[in-house]
Amino acid sequence: VGVSIPIWRERLHAGVREAKAMSNMAEADREAMLRMIHGEVAAAQEALRGAALNYRSYRSDLVPRAERTLTPVLAEYASGRLPLTAVLETSKALWSLQEESVMAETALGLGWIRMRLALGNFGEMK
Numbered sequence: 740v741g742v743s744i745p746i747w748r749e750r751l752h753a754g755v756r757e758a759k760a761m762s763n764m765a766e767a768d769r770e771a772m773l774r775m776i777h778g779e780v781a782a783a784q785e786a787l788r789g790a791a792l793n794y795r796s797y798r799s800d801l802v803p804r805a806e807r808t809l810t811p812v813l814a815e816y817a818s819g820r821l822p823l824t825a826v827l828e829t830s831k832a833l834w835s836l837q838e839e840s841v842m843a844e845t846a847l848g849l850g851w852i853r854m855r856l857a858l859g860n861f862g863e864m865k
Contacts, residue, residue, distance in 0.1 A: 776857075783857040787850035794847045797840035805833040 812829045815821040 780854075780857045783850070783854040787847075787854045790843065790847040790850040794840070794843040797836065797843050802833075802836050802840050805829075805836045809833055 809829050812821060812826055816823065816826045
C-alpha cells in the first residue's frame with residue numbers, strides 16, 4: 740500500500756508566489772520608468788518654453804531698444820553735448836545685450852536638444 744504525501748506542493752506554491760511577486764515588481768518598475776520619462780519630458784518642455792521666451796524678449800524688445808538709444812547718443816556726442824564716455828557706455832550696454840542674446844539663443848538650442856532627447860527623437864524629421 741502506498742501513500743503519496745504532497746511534499747513538494749508547498750515548494751510549487753512558493754514558486755508561483757515568487758513569480759507573481761516578480762511580475763508585480765516588473766510592473767511597478769515599468770510604471771516608475773514611465774513616470775520618470777513623463778517628468779523628464781515635462782521638465783524639458785518647460786525649460787524650452789522659458790528659453791524661447793527669454794530669447795524672444797532679447798530679440799524683439801531689449802536689443803532693438805538698446806540699438807535705438809545708440810543713435811541719439813552719437814548725435815549728442817557729435818554736437819558736443821555729451822562726452823565720449825556716454826557713447827562708450829551705450830555701446831558697451833548694446834554689446835552686452837547682444838552677448839546675452841547669443842547666450843539666450845544657445846540656451847534655446849540646448850533646450851531643443853534636451854526636448855528631442857527626452858522625446859526619444861533626435862534624428863531628422865522625415
